[in-house]
Amino acid sequence: xxxxxxxxxxxxxxxxxxxxxxxxxxxxxxxxxxxxxxxxxxxxxxxxxxxxxxxxxxxxxxxxxxxxxxxxxxxxxxxxxxxxxxxxxxxxxxxxxxxxxxxxxxxxxxxxxxxxxxxxxxxxxxxxxxxxxxxxxxxxxxxxxxxxxxxxxxxxxxxxxxxxxxxxxxxxxxxxxxxxxxxxxxxxxxxxxxxxxxxxxxxxxxxxxxxxxxxxxxxxxxxxxxxxxxxxxxxxxxxxxxxxxxxxxxxxxxxxxxxxxxxxxxxxxxxxxxxxxxxxxxxxxxxxxxxxxxxxxxxxxxxxxxxxxxxxxxxxxxxxxxxxxxxxxxxxxxxxxxxxxxxxxxxxxxxxxxxxxxxxxxxxxxxxxxxxxxxxxxxxxxxxxx
Amino acid sequence: xxxxxxxxxxxxxxxxxxxxxxxxxxxxxxxxxxxxxxxxxxxxxxxxxxxxxxxxxxxxxxxxxxxxxxxxxxxxxxxxxxxxxxxxxxxxxxxxxxxxxxxxxxxxxxxxxxxxxxxxxxxxxxxxxxxxxxxxxxxxxxxxxxxxxxxxxxxxxxxxxxxxxxxxxxxxxxxxxxxxxxxxxxxxxxxxxxxxxxxxxxxxxxxxxxxxxxxxxxxxxxxxxxxxxxxxxxxxxxxxxxxxxxxxxxxxxxxxxxxxxxxxxxxxxxxxxxxxxxxxxxxxxxxxxxxxxxxxxxxxxxxxxxxxxxxxxxxxxxxxxxxxxxxxxxxxxxxxxxxxx
Numbered sequence: 001x002x003x004x005x006x007x008x009x010x011x012x013x014x015x016x017x018x019x020x021x022x023x024x025x026x027x028x029x030x031x032x033x034x035x036x037x038x039x040x041x042x043x044x045x046x047x048x049x050x051x052x053x054x055x056x057x058x059x060x061x062x063x064x065x066x067x068x069x070x071x072x073x074x075x076x077x078x079x080x081x082x083x084x085x086x087x088x089x090x091x092x093x094x095x096x097x098x099x100x101x102x103x104x105x106x107x108x109x110x111x112x113x114x115x116x117x118x119x120x121x122x123x124x125x126x127x128x129x130x131x132x133x134x135x136x137x138x139x140x141x142x143x144x145x146x147x148x149x150x151x152x153x154x155x156x157x158x159x160x161x162x163x164x165x166x167x168x169x170x171x172x173x174x175x176x177x178x179x180x181x182x183x184x185x186x187x188x189x190x191x192x193x194x195x196x197x198x199x200x201x202x203x204x205x206x207x208x209x210x211x212x213x214x215x216x217x218x219x220x221x222x223x224x225x226x227x228x229x230x231x232x233x234x235x236x237x238x239x240x241x242x243x244x245x246x247x248x249x250x251x252x253x254x255x256x257x258x259x260x261x262x263x264x265x266x267x268x269x270x271x272x273x274x275x276x277x278x279x280x281x282x283x284x285x286x287x288x289x290x291x292x293x294x295x296x297x298x299x300x301x302x303x304x305x306x307x308x309x310x311x312x313x314x315x316x317x318x319x320x321x322x323x324x325x326x327x328x329x330x331x332x333x334x335x336x337x338x339x340x341x342x343x344x345x346x347x348x349x350x351x352x353x354x355x356x357x358x359x360x361x362x363x364x365x366x367x368x369x370x371x372x373x374x375x376x377x378x379x380x381x382x383x384x385x386x
Numbered sequence: 387x388x389x390x391x392x393x394x395x396x397x398x399x400x401x402x403x404x405x406x407x408x409x410x411x412x413x414x415x416x417x418x419x420x421x422x423x424x425x426x427x428x429x430x431x432x433x434x435x436x437x438x439x440x441x442x443x444x445x446x447x448x449x450x451x452x453x454x455x456x457x458x459x460x461x462x463x464x465x466x467x468x469x470x471x472x473x474x475x476x477x478x479x480x481x482x483x484x485x486x487x488x489x490x491x492x493x494x495x496x497x498x499x500x501x502x503x504x505x506x507x508x509x510x511x512x513x514x515x516x517x518x519x520x521x522x523x524x525x526x527x528x529x530x531x532x533x534x535x536x537x538x539x540x541x542x543x544x545x546x547x548x549x550x551x552x553x554x555x556x557x558x559x560x561x562x563x564x565x566x567x568x569x570x571x572x573x574x575x576x577x578x579x580x581x582x583x584x585x586x587x588x589x590x591x592x593x594x595x596x597x598x599x600x601x602x603x604x605x606x607x608x609x610x611x612x613x614x615x616x617x618x619x620x621x622x623x624x625x626x627x628x629x630x631x632x633x634x635x636x637x638x639x640x641x642x643x644x645x646x647x648x649x650x651x652x653x654x655x656x657x658x659x660x661x662x663x664x665x666x667x668x669x670x671x672x673x674x675x676x677x678x679x680x681x682x683x684x685x686x687x688x689x690x691x692x693x694x695x696x697x698x699x700x701x702x703x704x705x706x707x708x709x710x711x712x713x714x715x716x717x718x719x720x721x722x723x724x725x726x727x
Binding site: 037038054063119 | 447468471507513539542543545548557558559560562564565568
């Protein structure tokens, strides 16, 4: 379906990534946000708070991130599309409720504008050190989706994608921005509403008598249909292990069925692969990057290619689920993967795991606080090529 | 009967008789980068001056953390520890318990050491409320929680908090042509909450450092009484409240004189109005209209006369209808207060 024109600020704008993300939320149909201020993410909901009186909807300032991350889930079960934004310490506090959203299959979006950590760390400076936390931060096994924009334009585009995927798979989706992407200002083109595809909620067509909230239809889909509170459907939503009725059932069998499905609906999905590739054919070295680092990596790739090196580019747009098959198939054809990221080694471990020893994996990283120097990546490319 | 709760001795900090008796030595000095006219910085300076050198200060994330301890500098002369935003109560409890244990084991000299944890209104009235509340139920430890309240998340550019006044313009509640009043919640009554809900809390006070001697002596009293204690300070904020920094002191006075910020203390369950508030309650000085206070601040510049009247009515209600004016907001229905025979 098309986007609701009320939330689409059609035109060409000069926006920073945080504000573009907010416009993406509105265009995707989000009319509810629960927020708590934390640098460098606050501008997303500041804009939402000032836009919502004219668009229609609700913004609530919460008392902390624990509250923000569950308030939005209440709104979702009440029928809204909802999101929250945070950074570093706030993301840590949200972890329990991210797991709750995964367990209850609540479609919602968490925006994390990453900053340096651990703890308070570098509130106003960038890092990409929450990538593993986005995947594994909450306890237990579950599937998750994480998207990494690298420009204000992508903050708009990919935020809409995040909402669409959350509705399609009934899963919390992480928009993993970083401080530089959040605060850089660039041209952002917002198309008209009829050019924006928005995924509606997977609402059940069954009658209340026939509806079971966690029953899959038998059409091969691992995603059950949803109903909202107050519509006459019987409801029992719980973080406990539950059966198709939603009732607690803590047997080994039900736990295994449920958790396997929560993982499989993401891991088995064919359309959860999104990356940007250039010059992979015949490449000796492939630079794997994401977020702001991909823009520095582009410069490094250009410099290395100017030196005559055969360098390919693979930019992760969807980081989780990780595009394991792409790396696995590339690995025997290349000498090495170079993985620049603003951390001391996170996604590089996935690259290394997926490569299965068929190619070297070289990490180029630091603990955050600023972007890479392109020369550091070029140096790694040259070394990898030897 | 066996002693269940063993409270260690506290420092005996007699009240300063006058401004001239306040020592000149500073324990919160240069090195901070707070805004011009920042009253919270004044609270820090006077808080630790009132407490003296044998003091440990802890503080949760907020203006008085970020502005005082970043960029290669610190303004604290006494030992200082940062805690996360919601943790001032728990960190203070841990510090006090640690000191007590070390002294009990003979690993430290037995001496009363003040433990003060401060928090902003975000860290105290919002995120850290649970931790402070739990800490106030521990009778065994001597500690003071000081909530410095500038009525917004000022450090992250003025977002509203649970302590922001009704109708105020913040970056989360910007007034516009479609909707003028974007913030509909009334400020939390934190001191009342602490006093009423925590019978083990031995001392609660409200202060405003526009009345500096009163504020410092309240802090000295809390530290002398010991056990878990709580002080709530209202701190005018030029950036968040949008006024000329030279007016900070005057705005603090106006908050008290308009009856918006009553000064009182509750010591072991006994309430006493203090300072100008006592004089207003006794009829010695009139309570000023709230518009004198509100219209001095840009955050209320969008208020219409109806908004001002509504705000005034709420303050009037606080003084004329509350069970204990300015403190306890229950309204006693005398007509219905006839127990069955």
